[in-house]
Amino acid sequence: MPPRKWQIGDLLRVSADYLRKKGIENPRLNAEVLLAHQLRLERIRLYLNFDRPLNNREVSGFRSLIRRRIESEPLQYITGTQEFWSLGFSVDPSVLIPRPETEIAVEQVVKLAKGTEREGTNYLKILDLGTGCGAISVALATELPEAVIWATDISEAALSVARRNAVTHQVLERIRFLEGDLWEPLSNEDVPFDMVVSNPPYVTSGEFHALAPEVRDHEPRLALDGGQDGMYYLKKIVRGAHDYIRSGGWLILEMAPVHTEKILKMMEKMGHYQKMARIRDYSRSYRVVIAQTL
C-alpha cells in the first residue's frame, strides 16, 4: 500500500485523537500548536490551509514533536516560547516557564512605581531575585522606561536565557544580570533599591512529587523546590530585604496562597515593614504579598 498522503486538516484530527487517548489535556490545541510550529506558520494559518498537502519531512518532524509531548514534555519547551505580559519569551528546560500569576507581581510593581517618590535620582532601581527567563525584569523594563533593573539567578544557564530575552525586547542596557545565591552577588553593588521583587521557588518538598509530570519531570527543580515548608527562600528574602531596600521602598513577593498569612505575620513581628497587603490572582487566591520598608 502506498504511504498515506496527509493534509493539514486530517493530520490535525488524527493527531488530536491520538493525544486525547494518551491523556494529554487540550489535545486539539496541542496538535495545532505543534503542527504550526513544525510548519513555521501562525496557528490561524492552519485553518486557512486545511487542504494543504504535507510532505514526508513535515509529517515525520511533526510525529517526533507529538512523541515528545506524549512523554509529558511541556509545549513551551518544544516550541521554545511562552507569552508573558504580552511579550514572547524564549524558554528552555533551564528555566521555569513563566506563569500568568506572576503578572500580578509585575502589575503591583508597576502600580507602586507610579506612586513612589524618588529620592535624589530620576530613575527607579529595582531588584528581581531569581529572574529565570527574565520574565519579570524584561516586562518591567518595557513597562517602566525610568527603571534600571538588577536581575539575579543562581543558575548561569537561566541567566543566559534571560539575557537573550532582554536583547529580543531591546532592554538589555537597562538590566544588569548577576549570578549567585540570593543577596550574595549584590555585595559590590550600589544598594539600596527602590523595590525588590521576587518569585522564588515555593513548592514544598512534599508536594513536589505530586506535581504534574510536565512540571515535575521537565521544569528545573531548582526553580520550584522551596524546602520542607515551601518557605525557605521566602523567609530568607523577608529577613534580608529591608537591608537592600531604601526606607519607603517596597518588597513584592509571589508565593503560594497558604504562605501569605504566615509571611504577613512574620513581617509584622519583624517590625521593619508597614502597609503590608496581600493581592489575589486570577483565580481569586492570595498570591502576592507587598510591604513597604520603614
Ligand SMILES: C[S@@+](CC[C@H](N)C(=O)[O-])C[C@H]1O[C@@H](n2cnc3c(N)ncnc32)[C@H](O)[C@@H]1O
Ligand atoms: C520560581 S522561579 C521564577 C523565575 C522567574 N522569575 C519567573 O517568575 O518566571 C525561581 C528562580 O529562582 C532561581 N533560584 C533558585 N535558588 C536561588 C538562589 N539561591 N539564589 C538566586 N536564585 C535562585 C531559580 O534558578 C529560578 O530561576
